[in-house]
Amino acid sequence: MPSFSPASGAGASVSVDAHLERVLAGVAPLARVERVPLADGSGRTLASSVDSRVDLPGFDNSAMDGYAVRRADVATATPLHPVVLDVVADLPAGSDADPVVGPGQAAHIMTGAPIPEGADAVVPIELTDGGTARVSIGAPPQAGHHIRRRAEDLSAGDRVLEAGVVLDARRVAAAAAAGLAELPVAGLPRVAVVATGSELVEPGGPLGRGRIHDSNSLLLAALVAEAGGLVSERLRLPDDPELLRDWIEGREPCDLVVFAGGVSVGAHDVVRHVLADLGTVDFARVAMQPGKPQAFGTLPGGTPVFGLPGNPVSVAVSFEAFVRPALQRLLGRHDVVRPTWPAIAEIGWSSPARRRQYMPVALRVRHGRVLARPASPGGAGSHLAAGLAAADGFAIVPELVVDVSAGDLVEVTVTR
Ligand SMILES: Nc1nc2c(c(=O)[nH]1)N[C@H]1C(S)=C(S)[C@@H](COP(=O)(O)OP(=O)(O)OC[C@H]3O[C@@H](n4cnc5c(N)ncnc54)[C@H](O)[C@@H]3O)O[C@H]1N2
Numbered sequence: 001m002p003s004f005s006p007a008s009g010a011g012a013s014v015s016v017d018a019h020l021e022r023v024l025a026g027v028a029p030l031a032r033v034e035r036v037p038l039a040d041g042s043g044r045t046l047a048s049s050v051d052s053r054v055d056l057p058g059f060d061n062s063a064m065d066g067y068a069v070r071r072a073d074v075a076t077a078t079p080l081h082p083v084v085l086d087v088v089a090d091l092p093a094g095s096d097a098d099p100v101v102g103p104g105q106a107a108h109i110m111t112g113a114p115i116p117e118g119a120d121a122v123v124p125i126e127l128t129d130g131g132t133a134r135v136s137i138g139a140p141p142q143a144g145h146h147i148r149r150r151a152e153d154l155s156a157g158d159r160v161l162e163a164g165v166v167l168d169a170r171r172v173a174a175a176a177a178a179g180l181a182e183l184p185v186a187g188l189p190r191v192a193v194v195a196t197g198s199e200l201v202e203p204g205g206p207l208g209r210g211r212i213h214d215s216n217s218l219l220l221a222a223l224v225a226e227a228g229g230l231v232s233e234r235l236r237l238p239d240d241p242e243l244l245r246d247w248i249e250g251r252e253p254c255d256l257v258v259f260a261g262g263v264s265v266g267a268h269d270v271v272r273h274v275l276a277d278l279g280t281v282d283f284a285r286v287a288m289q290p291g292k293p294q295a296f297g298t299l300p301g302g303t304p305v306f307g308l309p310g311n312p313v314s315v316a317v318s319f320e321a322f323v324r325p326a327l328q329r330l331l332g333r334h335d336v337v338r339p340t341w342p343a344i345a346e347i348g349w350s351s352p353a354r355r356r357q358y359m360p361v362a363l364r365v366r367h368g369r370v371l372a373r374p375a376s377p378g379g380a381g382s383h384l385a386a387g388l389a390a391a392d393g394f395a396i397v398p399e400l401v402v403d404v405s406a407g408d409l410v411e412v413t414v415t416r
């Protein structure tokens with residue numbers, strides 16, 4: 001009687017969380033740190049926390065174009081009985097004049113100019129006659145009105161940005177306002193992206209029978225860049241173990257290698273064969289759909305390596321679930337997994353039992369509610385590469401749910 005054992009290399013079945021834990025245990029933040037000018041900082045990851053060099057604002061200053069006054073002088077002002085003051089100074093922003101406003105006096109002041117000594121409120125120009133030598137004030141200001149106080153935003157020495165945050169326009173601007181000119185950022189993880197398969201043809205190339213255009217290497221390279229990595233190599237290799245071994249031996253220095261394709265149990269799944277021979281790569285059947293066959297471990301020299309299943313949607317999902325978190329860890333970022341948000345399923349679909357489903361979904365907002373529908377009319381097929389174009393993210397359907405009905409709440413991770 002014939003006996004069957006699970007196809008060799010298929011690996012044990014593990015949960016998504018357990019596999020992610022194994023992956024994260026296999027990567028550590030890179031030690032390389034660079035200092036970059038603020039203008040080059042956006043998209044980089046802050047390597048160590050930074051503190052303000054200055055008080056912010058640096059001095060009490062006007063929030064309005066108008067007149068700096070002594071409140072007591074204008075306490076009785078009304079539109080019918082305005083108070084008239086002598087204008088003793090004209091203070092544009094940036095003025096280094098240091099006048100004193102005495103009783104019965106005012107200073108013409110612009111937004112951002114330092115409040116002169118003696119003044120304790122600013123009257124906007126609209127509530128005056130706009131006079132130059134003398135000004136008529138038609139209403140009393142409140143105490144401190146329209147004065148922006150020194151250090152009300154930050155004091156010198158206060159924390160501006162925490163290590164591990166991703167720099168963006170707002171954080172770069174905050175650093176500039178806090179007196180910093182450059183920032184320490186994590187070195188970019190260098191990632192080699194290798195699509196394998198003898199059926200692959202370069203995008204746009206002529207297709208013979210059984211051949212397809214390689215989309216995975218483009219997908220992975222763009223995902224790596226979006227996640228903050230640097231693509232050190234992007235290539236296609238046919239299903240030839242010798243070529244694969246040669247590439248592994250002669251590869252450019254990098255911090256991570258991502259293979260796509262050839263990790264399943266087929267006769268020509270050479271990534272699995274070659275990586276399995278190394279003895280440093282684990283193969284797992286992860287309880288997810290798509291993305292079930294997964295490989296992770298190290299190449300000679302210790303470089304972490306992923307072997308992702310070759311179907312394009314499986315690549316996109318595996319990247320989101322495992323490779324992106326690993327890249328975030330290499331960068332020293334804190335939140336390695338993106339948050340999920342509730343959305344309402346617009347139509348129903350089914351999900352496999354005991355597997356966490358990652359359904360590519362298109363999102364839209366109707367009447368203040370976020371609606372999610374499968375991005376591809378074909379649904380969950382992991383070969384539906386073109387459907388990815390419409391995907392704004394993935395609905396993550398828990399292992400125990402087998403049916404999503406129209407109107408159900410689903411958790412969505414937004415990737416766009
Ligand atoms: N007997 C079994 N067969 C398969 C199983 C299984 O458990 N038992 N699992 C299936 C699942 S699920 C997946 S996913 C795939 C994964 O297989 P591989 O990682 O070996 O991927 P390939 O066979 O190389 O390719 C799968 C599919 O994707 C296309 N592909 C590959 N590379 C690219 C690329 N760069 N651009 C676009 N499309 C690509 C390839 O032509 C195949 O159609 O295994 C199942 N089989």
Ligand code: MOO
Nearest residue numbers: 290291292314382
């Ligand atoms: O698990 Mo495969 O990755 O579904 O298509």
